[in-house]
Amino acid sequence: MRLSGSMAAFSAWLPAPLQPGADARSTRAQSYRRLCIPTMFIWGEQDMVSPLDQGRRAAALVPGAGLITLPEVGHIPQIEAPGAFLDTLRQALGKLDEAKRICG
Numbered sequence: 001m002r003l004s005g006s007m008a009a010f011s012a013w014l015p016a017p018l019q020p021g022a023d024a025r026s027t028r029a030q031s032y033r034r035l036c037i038p039t040m041f042i043w044g045e046q047d048m049v050s051p052l053d054q055g056r057r058a059a060a061l062v063p064g065a066g067l068i069t070l071p072e073v074g075h076i077p078q079i080e081a082p083g084a085f086l087d088t089l090r091q092a093l094g095k096l097d098e099a100k101r102i103c104g
Contacts, residue, residue: 032061039065040092044073044080068092 025031039062043055052069059067068088070077077085 029061032058033063035062038096040096041065041067042077042085042088042092043067043069044075044077045069045071046073047075049075066092066095 021027039059041055041059043050043052045052047055055067055069059065068091070081070084070088073081073084077088
């Protein structure tokens with residue numbers, strides 16, 4: 001960000017990956033319903049960027065997915081509560097190992 005014009009270029013580029021096209025697979029619920037991979041969502045309960053209800057909906061779409069929430073944590077749990085995040089990540093990875101046997 002120190003090069004002249006880099007901030008403007010970054011600002012012009014950034015929206016593109018954050019706003020998928022209307023027909024992108026990532027915008028279709030059925031794309032998530034077809035997944036058969038071990039999936040665990042870790043979500044901050046105080047996330048104001050992607051509210052917890054989005055996490056609940058995402059977990060409900062993916063077959064067998066789980067959702068672990070972190071209380072008093074927002075959008076970036078690995079920075080806001082690194083210790084709790086690491087503990088939760090270990091817990092999630094353990095659950096994913098069990099899920100492998102169920103899904104495939």
